Amino acid sequence: MAVIAGEKYLLYHYNPSFAAAVIFIVLFGLSTGLHCVQLGLRRTWYFIPFVLGGIFETIGYVARAVNAKQSPDWSTGPYAIQSLMVLLAPTLMAASIYMVLSRIIILTDGESHSIIKSKWLTATFVTGDVISFLAQSAGGGMLVKAKTKSDVKLGQNIITGGLGIQVLFFGFFIIVAAIFHMRIRAAPSRRSQTINVPWQQYLIILYVASTFIMIRSVFRIAEYVMGSDGVLLSHEYYLYIFDATLMWLTMVLFNVRHPCHIIPNKHEMEEMLGSRDPASQESNFELAEPANVRVHHHRKH
Numbered sequence: 545m546a547v548i549a550g551e552k553y554l555l556y557h558y559n560p561s562f563a564a565a566v567i568f569i570v571l572f573g574l575s576t577g578l579h580c581v582q583l584g585l586r587r588t589w590y591f592i593p594f595v596l597g598g599i600f601e602t603i604g605y606v607a608r609a610v611n612a613k614q615s616p617d618w619s620t621g622p623y624a625i626q627s628l629m630v631l632l633a634p635t636l637m638a639a640s641i642y643m644v645l646s647r648i649i650i651l652t653d654g655e656s657h658s659i660i661k662s663k664w665l666t667a668t669f670v671t672g673d674v675i676s677f678l679a680q681s682a683g684g685g686m687l688v689k690a691k692t693k694s695d696v697k698l699g700q701n702i703i704t705g706g707l708g709i710q711v712l713f714f715g716f717f718i719i720v721a722a723i724f725h726m727r728i729r730a731a732p733s734r735r736s737q738t739i740n741v742p743w744q745q746y747l748i749i750l751y752v753a754s755t756f757i758m759i760r761s762v763f764r765i766a767e768y769v770m771g772s773d774g775v776l777l778s779h780e781y782y783l784y785i786f787d788a789t790l791m792w793l794t795m796v797l798f799n800v801r802h803p804c805h806i807i808p809n810k811h812e813m814e815e816m817l818g819s820r821d822p823a824s825q826e827s828n829f830e831l832a833e834p835a836n837v838r839v840h841h842h843r844k845h
Contacts (some may be wrong), residue, residue, distance in 0.1 A: 550802030556621045557778045559616065564780070565609035570786050575795040586804035590647075594640035597633040598795055605788070614659040624688040631764070633702070633711060634757050634791055635677045640751055644803050645721050648743050648747030651806065653735035657727035659795045660720055672713035700768045707765045711758060716753050718780040721747060748813055749801050756790040763787065 576598030583591055605729045607625035627719050641663070649655060649662045660668060683702030690696040728736055736743070762785035767776040776782045 554622070554772075555618045556611070556615075556780075558780050559773065560608055560612040560819075561780060562612035564784055565605045565612055568605045568784070568792065569602060569609060571792050572598055572605060572795070575792065575799055576602055578738075579795065582799070582804060586634055586802070587802045588774050588802075590643045591798075592638045592660070593636040594795075594798065595758060597640075597791075600629040600636065601788075601791060601795075604633065620688065624684075627688065628681065628684045630679060630787065631680055631765060634760055634794075635673055635680065637791070638710070638757060638798035639670050639673050639715065640715060641750060641757075642666055642673070644746070645717070645724075645750060647803070648746060648806070649730060652737075652739065652743055653733040654724060654728045657731070657733075658720065658724045665720070669713055669717055672709060676706045676710040676713070679703070679709060680717035683694050683708075696772075701740070704768045706763055707761050707768075711761045714754055714758050714761070718751065718758075720743065721750055726747070743806055746801065746803065746806050749797060753794045753797055756794045760787050760790045 567572070576595060579591070583595055597653060605624040605627045607629065610622040610758045611626065614622075646666045649658050649665070655661060658665065682701050683699045683704075683706060686699035687696060690699055725744070729744075739743055761777070763782070767774070768775055768780075834841045
């Protein structure tokens with residue numbers, strides 16, 4: 545418990561479940577461990593923020609398990625750790641998801657179909673992500689150190705604002721991805737037709753992962769808007785349904801369909817890419833024509 549203005553302030557409005565915390569420690573730990581292996585083997589370094597998000601989730605539920613063993617006299621340290629780690633983890637995951645779309649656009653030579661050029665796309669959305677991260681961090685820190693009810697309310701409002709920024713940028717991200725997808729299907733680039741990678745499948749995966757994070761963020765906003773006496777903060781199972789489970793599914797989604805399968809590392813890119821496509825003046829790379837196309841050209845000549 546914490547003491548605010550002479551009153552006892554409950555860190556939790558229920559006794560946290562030790563079993564549930566342990567289950568998600570194992571789930572996040574296994575998924576994160578596999579992501580670390582995939583990251584090292586495939587050298588997809590832009591996915592480091594996503595892996596850090598998994599580490600944050602794992603640490604968060606470890607701290608939650610510690611608190612569960614302390615009921616009802618919870619210590620502030622583990623509470624602060626679990627609050628911040630679980631709150632901030634999706635923001636880190638979002639940063640890597642933004643980068644995946646940028647690489648798909650480059651890989652398919654689809655610059656002209658995107659309303660934001662790939663070189664600006666990552667910077668635009670990661671900037672929003674950073675602002676959201678800092679706001680949520682500041683609000684979370686204020687909540688942990690709160691000495692009055694007004695401090696608690698201010699901390700919750702700042703967190704809500706940070707989550708709102710995340711929802712806005714994610715909503716815009718989904719729109720950008722959808723417009724690119726529709727345009728390139730209507731007028732495909734040469735590379736998008738000849739490349740032997742399931743890039744459209746990965747766009748669908750981006751939609752699913754983005755939807756999971758959106759639902760989670762909206763849940764968190766509702767949680768803080770309703771306040772400490774609201775039904776969402778009064779029942780633990782909402783956290784596990786709308787936060788823990790959705791974030792774990794997001795991690796597993798990218799375990800099963802890791803972006804390394806569509807986004808090669810530098811060495812592989814050099815091997816699979818050939819001369820520049822003259823039809824695209826904005827791309828840095830051009831896929832070599834498939835072998836059967838080259839053979840057909842040679843026979844013609």
